[in-house]
Amino acid sequence: MSIERAENRLLFEGSYNFRDLGGFETIDGFTTKYNLIFRSDALHEMTDADSEIFQNELKITTVIDMRTDNAIQKEGLGKAINENIKRIHIPLFSDSDATEWSQKERAPEEPADLVAFYIWVMEKSSDQIVDVIENLIKTDDSVPAVFHCFAGKDRTGIIAAVVLSLLNVHEDHIVDDYAESHKYKHKILERMKRSMTEENYEKFPKELMDAYPETLVAVLQYINNTYGSMKAYALSKGLSNDSIIRMKNLFLE
Template sequence: MDRDRYVPFTTVFNFRDLGGYPTDEGRRVRSGVLYRSDGLHRLAETDFGRFAALGVRRVVDLRRTDEVANYGRVPDSPGLDYHNVCLQTQAWTAAEVAPGELAGYLTARYAEIADEAVGGAMARVLRLIAEDTAGGTVFHCMAGKDRTGVVAAVVLSLLGVGDDTVADDYAASRFSEQRYLAWRATVAPDAPKYLPSTSDPAPAETMLAFLADLRSRYGSVTGYLDAAGFGPADRALLRTRLLAPN
């Protein structure tokens, strides 16, 4: 994982460009078009200029409505198109999971996210990403790892990015978790634990197992997207939007 993909902000820790990854057709994902992130409600006023300079014009917030109500949303600004699409209605925490069982636990939760999103949320998110907007798009949840990781995996796989690369992109969230937890300890030292005591909160094998399970149950990633209502014409638009020309 190229650490240069990170866009450094003061209190947002997992903002990354999804561009540059190679595909199985010898093409690359466009840079500066699609970003993934953790909670943009924490974006500090001192970082507004850096965020604006990226040219992001659309934010897709994957959090539940109660999370948006409790924590707020990305600060509004002229020309910023904001959408809240709840990707998962049931809250969960991995705090009580033993470190050696974390990958299996997360794989099961990601399968639940994918299955629930078949009901319409996944197609809506992907259409927002595929639309030919004037600027870039960023999608995010709270940590930028779980719900965001599922969407990133589906998008990159659809574009033809290999599973190992998709898993490496997912696993890079470990670096942001370390930064976030250090910051959280200073501002909320008594906050409850939400992850087990493990040095790797985003094991790559989690994403490999998730993609294998998705294919096993839906036949392929495109089979999953067909079930989700994101058909061939939608997928062609997304590929046009996100793949650099040969």
């Protein structure tokens, strides 16, 4: 069995936002390699057929799970994760962190507030962001790897933007990759409905599941205005220049 693809998206039965980060051109003439780094929504609904492809066709060796402890306890890991796959749990924020932010800043209800949320994550969770990147490049056997959260949009979108920026991918491509999640909004909402009480689902602002290009543009502008570049941001948060060089050696051709 071979997985069907729609451009960079892999058409799994139980995962709607699983995408290959290969094929993106950089500003210095390179291209990101296919079949090494994948971004995704949560994997717990993958079917037996999905798991077979995940393990034996894609040959995933590392899964970086960025969900909270409560989400993992509630949703589980799913069939795709077996004893041959290294699963690393790096929650970008805890349930209490998210509650704290929502109480201080008001839960995001429109794109402008989502920008503030992403910036908050990038500042508060910079250690975790660096940790994700370091685990992607730790050894040659660390890849093929997938990093994921629940919807594959926010936490996953932040990591994808950082990784692609550090690889010098054109900003337009980075923004387009983020906005791709908008196509799967209905799938995200269907999954949320299954995981929430009816009352909580009805209260949840559905527009939060949009992925507007201008949201990520504003976040990247904040990084550039505050730090000078994504590389300067990453270096200031503890990622080494050697790690950035290793990323490029591993993921570019």
